[in-house]
Amino acid sequence: MSLIATDGLTKRYPGGVTALDGLTVEIEPGIVGLVGSNGAGKSTLLKILLGLLDSTSGSATVFDKDVRTHGIEIRELVGYMPEHDCLPPDMSATDVVSHLALISGLPRTAARERTAEVLRHVGLYEERYRAIGGYSTGMKQRVKLAQALVHDPRLLLLDEPTNGLDPAGRDEMLELIRRTGHEFGIAVIVASHLLGEIERVCDHLVAIEGGRLLRSAPLGSFTERTGTLAVEVEDGRDALAARLVARGLRVAIDGSAVLVDLVDEAPFDIVRDLVVELDVPLVRMEQRRHRLEDLFRDAPAGVPVVVNPADAPEEVAP
Amino acid sequence: MTAPPVTRSGNIYDLGYRRYEGPRLGRAHAIRSLVSHSFRTTFGIGRSGRAKIAPVTFGAMALLPAVLIVGVLAIVARLGIDDDIGEIGLVGFSSYFGAISAIIALFCAAQAPELFGRDQRHGVLPLYFARALRRSDYALARLAGFCLALLVLLLLPMTILFLGRVLLSTDVAVGFTRNLPSLPPVLAQALTIAGLLGGMSMAISAYTPRRAYATAGIIALFVLPGIVSSIIIELGSGTIGNLLVLLSPSSVIDGTNGLFFGLDPESGLFFFDLPHWTFLVSAVALVVVFVILIVRRFARIAT
Structure with missing residues (x-):
């Protein structure tokens, strides 16, 4: 039925x-x-x-x-x-x-x-x-x-x-x-x-x-595959990204924003704690709208790529 | 991640959504409701003041002759000129429909597009077709409502006329028996006009959402075939002319009027020589064609 x-x-x-x-x-x-x-x-x-x-x-x-x-x-x-x-x-x-x-x-x-x-x-x-x-x-x-x-x-x-x-x-x-x-x-x-x-x-x-x-x-x-949290900071972006990676999150850089892959709700708390800890000037946090194209991919290729902010150039997230 | 407060005092106006457990009356109820809605819309009932102007104007014009005639009858009765007022020419039942047929046609031209045209123009059809009725139910209910409105419009002045003639007679009982035989032909002719003009104008307005086109089309179909056929008859081609006469709604109405009221075909009222019954056949055939056209239109229209 x-x-x-x-x-x-x-x-x-x-x-x-x-x-x-x-x-x-x-x-x-x-x-x-x-x-x-x-x-x-x-x-x-x-x-x-x-x-x-x-x-x-x-x-x-x-x-x-x-x-x-x-x-x-x-x-x-x-x-x-x-x-x-x-x-x-x-x-x-x-x-x-x-x-x-x-x-x-x-x-x-x-x-x-x-x-x-x-x-x-x-x-x-x-x-x-x-x-x-x-x-x-x-x-x-x-x-x-x-x-x-x-x-x-x-x-x-x-x-x-x-x-x-x-x-x-x-x-x-x-x-x-x-x-x-x-x-x-x-x-x-x-x-x-x-x-x-x-x-x-x-x-x-x-x-x-x-x-x-x-x-x-x-x-x-x-949403498991496509969720992204964009954390926009005035400076200290790289330091924040590095610490996020250290906490086991998948992170990408997009301009002045750090994109965090949202698997569950844990990243919200981690980002909050790290922002306080590093005292970075936070401009905004937003959950990126998913785009329809993300649905059309079968493999989880849509997730932001892990970068090491120390040696990797800026990479445009999907 | 702050959790929302668990309890919130509700807004006093927000009674929330409630389930409906009552009866659902189904398709027949839907059709009845649509007929009555069409009837009311035709007269502008339940609509804005602007939408009432045309039906009230034309409705008053259709009633006016009857009111005037009864007024004249009242004067005549008071002066005691004639106690046999039924014989005065201008008060005849048989000539009333002919006198107001142009007004009825204008009423149709103004109001038929208010039903089919309006629903198409504003995209209302999907709301009807997504409900528990068939497309043909919608089409026929709208048509029925409109024809019913025409019937009321036609019978109202006749009722005034009838009451005037009966009540102003020197002997009411005699007046009643004298006028009673006129009722069946009045009813038959009113039904014919309502069906024919209602079907014609609704068929035209079903095919165009544009109000102006529908109005112009209705007037044209009421006026033009009669003119064309009379020209052709004048030119000497009787067969084609007669054929066209039978397709002209205004001529067919004249013809059935003669049939129902038993008028003499040689009376000079008719410029065509066809037996009266052919007009009734033609009227029925035309109504059937109009109904088929209307139902087909809404069976196929994209929503």
């Missing part, structure tokens, strides 16, 4: 574009990140699961039901947040969400109550009575999430939910997704091309490229 299973799923658009190319993957409940560059086939996969698109060949099931024959039963328990604008600008958030709740099969009073609850859940208060045309992108994204949640689905399909949001808006949206998935037990699939973002909320990652499965694994196995 799996939440979603596809077998040899292929989608060719008229005109010869192959969006999905024999994709076979099983997805278990939880918050699952669906990562891939633009055009990798993420949106196409979500649309096939919803029955918005027909596959060219292969099969797909959601809740163990075939998407081609049981579309209505599946969609009754699925919430979908499309990538693009999908809200009529002259309607208020309340009107749109309660209307869509009715279309999802909720009785009128329940639709009204759920609309109020779910808009509060996504953080829309007084503004929910105003026309959507005057909303910021962040508010629109919240309404889109609310309409996907209003009928209390078992599965939420989110297509680039942080699109067009500023950093603060992204953090809030991701926190909303995390809470929705973890605290309320709704399975969530988040499609995104920004790995650094969705890895913050997901517990499982499915990476696709060119319509094929690259990798499907728990989040931990991805």
